[in-house]
Amino acid sequence: MTDSLRILITNDDGVDAPGMEVMRRIAAELSDDVWVVAPSGNQSGAGHRFTFGRELSLEKREDRVYAVTGGSPADCVVAGMTHVLGERPADLVLSGVNHGQNLGDIINCSGTAAGAREGALQGAIGIALSQAIDYERRGEVVWDNALNWGSRVVRELLRELDGPGAYYNVNFPFCAPDAVSGIRVVPHQRFSRSPLRYYPSDNDGYFFIAIPETPRPLDKAQDFHLLHHDDAITVTPLLLQQTNEALAARMDGRLRLAEPDA
Template identity: 40%
Template sequence: MTSTMRILVSNDDGHFSPGLAALERAAASLSDDVWVVAPHDKRSSMGHSISLHEPFTMTRLDVRRYACSGTPADCAIAAFAWLFADSLKPTLVLSGINDGRNIGEDIAYSGTMAIAREASFWGVPAIGFSAPNGSDFESPEVAAWLARLVRHFGETLEDWHHPDTWLSINLPAVLPAPLRHASPGRAKIAATITAEKAGPDTTLLRYDRGRLVAATAGDEQSQLEAGFATVYRLRWNGYACLEDSLLGDVNDAALKITTPE
């Protein structure tokens, strides 16, 4: 039996990606009120950039489906601030399934994570899903497993949702798979650059493919390699104060008044 909770599905890989279709099908097993707002085409690795200084378009493709010319974060903002401005806001936001794992520093670079983070700005529970490049979600077994996973999270929002947070779920190469706790690892993309063409004043640069991976016990990389799906909760406004002694030293140095001799 499906509910009437409003679910927003989005991604950064483009409107017609297989991962988005798989997540939309899973959401439909939970609710009859599923909306899709996704980019016109691929907008990966744009982080949380928004089209603040230029207009962008929203094109209605179906009753509950829109294509956005802007960034992944624009998709979420347009849904909350325009599409649902005068109606029921989404109860849950699902982002992905990203074509490629979002591990380590991808938390900052990923448009998939930006959508979920943006939902947390609006106080709405959100989950970002990611999987290895080229994953196949078409088999009945995998589709049923993903639907049960989404349905359970949707039915237990009050149990796992904390203010200012969202969940990141990474899927392994082989599905279905049990879900395990994990911590964010270290897997830096764009760590090296090749100079493809150098002129007298201008050099053409291209990021090299690959990652600097440093897996440790219990992090997402080690769990994924062991065949588990991983989950952890992220909080966008986590911070740490400077030590009082350090702050005092800074003020002493910056506010020091010297007297001319």
């Protein structure tokens, strides 16, 4: 256990979600200084939304455990890092463990990924953890791989840190723990189009925004394929700096303002 490591936990499934207890058990293997600031209810798909212009409330559930009513994971990390933890913010922000995989372009709307991203933006190490499920089995979740491998994967990432500017997205496969093929550090799958779609409701006049199917084709060297077909734990390092630097360098000095029409 690393006693000096201060850990802040958040998630997007809510402070009372089963994955929160899984994450607390993972964190307890890493440190004795663990804090929780998480949404009071489900915030899945909230992305990196902040709640501007509307009051939030902070409820103390137990020692070092707080719920933010109506708040997003990003709200929770800000409240935790800049208020709850006082003058000593967390060294490590763990987000999850999410009920279901966060893969490919879906990380752009993931509240779980946003919790880790905001942790990194606040100066901590940010790691998002998700436990894959088999949607053909009605979304049943088995936490064995997150529980068995979670602290070990986090320790490996802590050993490999190379300065600020990155955060990490980790997914555990839905197989038996002894069937896990290893850890693969891979890019996230880029889809040819967004997987999000209009989806009609059975209630007249209403609809959902949903992911009815995974776009194809999938790259065999990226996270979607390796998690589902190779039973690998996938780790994707992600950058906070989103500028396409090669394109910026190519375009610099080439753009011109046209003369106004007479």
